[in-house]
Amino acid sequence: MAQNYQDAVAICRKVGYLDLFMTFTCNPKWFEITQYLEFIEGQNVEDRPDIITRVFKINLDELLHDLRHESHFGRVIAIVYTIKFQKRGLSHAHILLFLDSKDKCPSPADIDSILTTEIPDPHEDPIAYEDVKQFMMHESCGYANPRSPCMVNDKCTKHFPTKIYEETTIVEEGFPIYRRRNDGKTIVKIGITLDNRYVVPYNVDSLVKYQSQLNVE
Numbered sequence: 001m002a003q004n005y006q007d008a009v010a011i012c013r014k015v016g017y018l019d020l021f022m023t024f025t026c027n028p029k030w031f032e033i034t035q036y037l038e039f040i041e042g043q044n045v046e047d048r049p050d051i052i053t054r055v056f057k058i059n060l061d062e063l064l065h066d067l068r069h070e071s072h073f074g075r076v077i078a079i080v081y082t083i084k085f086q087k088r089g090l091s092h093a094h095i096l097l098f099l100d101s102k103d104k105c106p107s108p109a110d111i112d113s114i115l116t117t118e119i120p121d122p123h124e125d126p127i128a129y130e131d132v133k134q135f136m137m138h139e140s141c142g143y144a145n146p147r148s149p150c151m152v153n154d155k156c157t158k159h160f161p162t163k164i165y166e167e168t169t170i171v172e173e174g175f176p177i178y179r180r181r182n183d184g185k186t187i188v189k190i191g192i193t194l195d196n197r198y199v200v201p202y203n204v205d206s207l208v209k210y211q212s213q214l215n216v217e
Contacts, residue, residue, distance in 0.1 A: 008080045011098065015078050019104055020097040020114075020216060024063060026056040026090045027135075027212035056091040059210060067097060072206065073114060074103025108168035108176070115216045117162075117178040117199045119185040128204050133187045135213040136200045140192040161197035 012018070027033075028045040032055045037043060045052065060083070066072050067079065078098035085091055105111050120128040138160040141148035150156050168179040180196040187194050203216045 004082075008096075011078045011080060015098045017098075018080075018096040019099040020073060022095040022097065022217070023092060023213070023215040024060060024095060024210070025086075025092040025213040026052060026059075027210075028052065028090060030055055030059070030211065032058075053091055059212070060093055063206070063210060064095075066206075066209075067095075071103075073097065073099065073203075075100040108170060108179075111168050111176050112179060115178070115201045115203050117180050117201050118183065118196045119187055119199060120204065121185065125204075128208055129187075131207050131211065132199065132202065133189070135211075136202045136207065136215075137187055137189055137194055138198045138200055139189055140194065140198070145190075145192070164197065 033045065033051055036051050037045065037048065040048070064079065064081070068076055076097055077100050079095065080098075081093050081095040083091060083093045099105075105114060119132055122129040138150075138156075138158060139145075139148070141150050141156045141160060145151075146154065148156070150158050150160070162180060164182045165177055165180050169177050171177060178201055180199070183196065185196065187198075200213075200215050201217055202214060206214050206216070
């Protein structure tokens with residue numbers, strides 16, 4: 001672990017600060033997982049970590065290939081990632097991307113071209129709408145659900161719901177505040193209506209392809 005940390009620091013020293021942070025989470029309802037479980041009567045996802053980790057690694061390798069060789073976000077000059085396991089046993093990877101200087105995203109317009117924090121139009125793009133509904137909504141917390149796991153001392157540790165912003169801006173520290181317009185689009189989950197204030201940042205192409213929670217910051 002110490003050697004991996006030193007390697008990561010050496011990359012930062014060589015190429016500068018990272019540009020994109022991604023979190024890729026295993027989807028226990030991926031077709032490959034459900035297909036294999038059909039052959040084993042009485043077993044659930046949590047009973048077969050071997051299947052879960054294998055299918056996750058296949059999808060992670062495909063995602064890393066897209067990032068490296070397909071230039072999905074531009075030319076990548078370095079990648080650092082680590083794989084972890086959630087309390088309920090699902091694999092997830094934290095991925096750091098270092099982009100070529102020509103493909104960095106210094107302006108709000110560049111950021112808007114890569115990721116979004118808004119609900120897609122259900123009529124224009126019904127597939128993306130359903131994927132955002134399933135994977136990218138921070139399910140209700142706060143007064144609507146004070147017992148949510150993200151609630152500590154009556155506050156959401158993930159800072160949801162966020163505020164409405166008409167355009168993306170970059171604060172003095174260099175971090176972006178994403179555009180979340182009050183456009184009237186909503187999603188209903190567990191009987192509660194959620195708007196753009198509850199959307200986790202995502203890239204629509206990656207989300208639709210990998211059918212899992214794939215946060216891009």
